[in-house]
Amino acid sequence: MKGGMITSINELDLNDITFEKMHWEYGTLMSRSVGKRSEKQTYYTKGVKTPMGEIEESVWYELAEFMVQREHEEELFNNLLQFETETTHNRCFEFNKLRQYTLELYADRIFDHPGWIGFVPFNRKYRPDFIKDMKFIKIKSECCGAIGEITAEQINPVGAPCPKCGRIAPFTRIPEEN
Known part of the structure; x- marks a missing residue:
């Protein structure tokens, strides 16, 4: 743990993780300066504030990938990724960024929220029994x-x-x- 931030997935009890505990509340940014005067270098670490604490952003995405596997929802995640790939306003994203965005949607269980703009078309196509x-x-x-x-x-x-x-x-x- 670096400065109170979880920096490795190994620091977490993976059996105890729930979607509620990993809910992305907001992003954080931690800076660290090394050196003096003209030789000073500043490093930044992106993080995610969750109910279980602050997690390094890359670790949060690793945790989301773990949840897809643990919950045996690879097909659901891939369907959501495909749906987001086909969505007009997402065509400007690079695939890696779109995958990260889709992991955020997946972890938030967006497909269960009737207020989501894609609720009806996504569930009609991929989860007709749900609706x-x-x-x-x-x-x-x-x-x-x-x-x-x-x-x-x-x-x-x-x-x-x-x-x-x-x-x-x-x-x-x-x-x-x-």
Whole structure:
């Protein structure tokens, strides 16, 4: 442990780790200076504040990868990575950054949150049993004119996510057919 920061996955009791304990609260940055005057060099360490303490960022990602393996959710993670790869606003990311972002989403269990913009399309495609008894709101988005389904949690004062482009836009509710 360096300055109170967990710097190795070996410092953790891996049997005791839960998604709640590793929840990413916010990122941190620790600086360390070595030397004097003109020869001074400064080093930075990125970290993650979690309920179990501060963890070096690279160790947090290693822990997230461990959780994918431990929970036997490789297929779920790969599906989430594929889904995020196909998402329009993520196309600008390098693959390694996108993988890290997807690990953050995975650890947060984003696919279980009805407020997530990708909740309906992701679960329809990869986890249909998870949402089979849920009711959705059918809408037509004003931005693209796309018709799709959303959850009540996705509606905000500005609008709701467009089923085509994901942009938050005004919408018209389409009545249910009986």
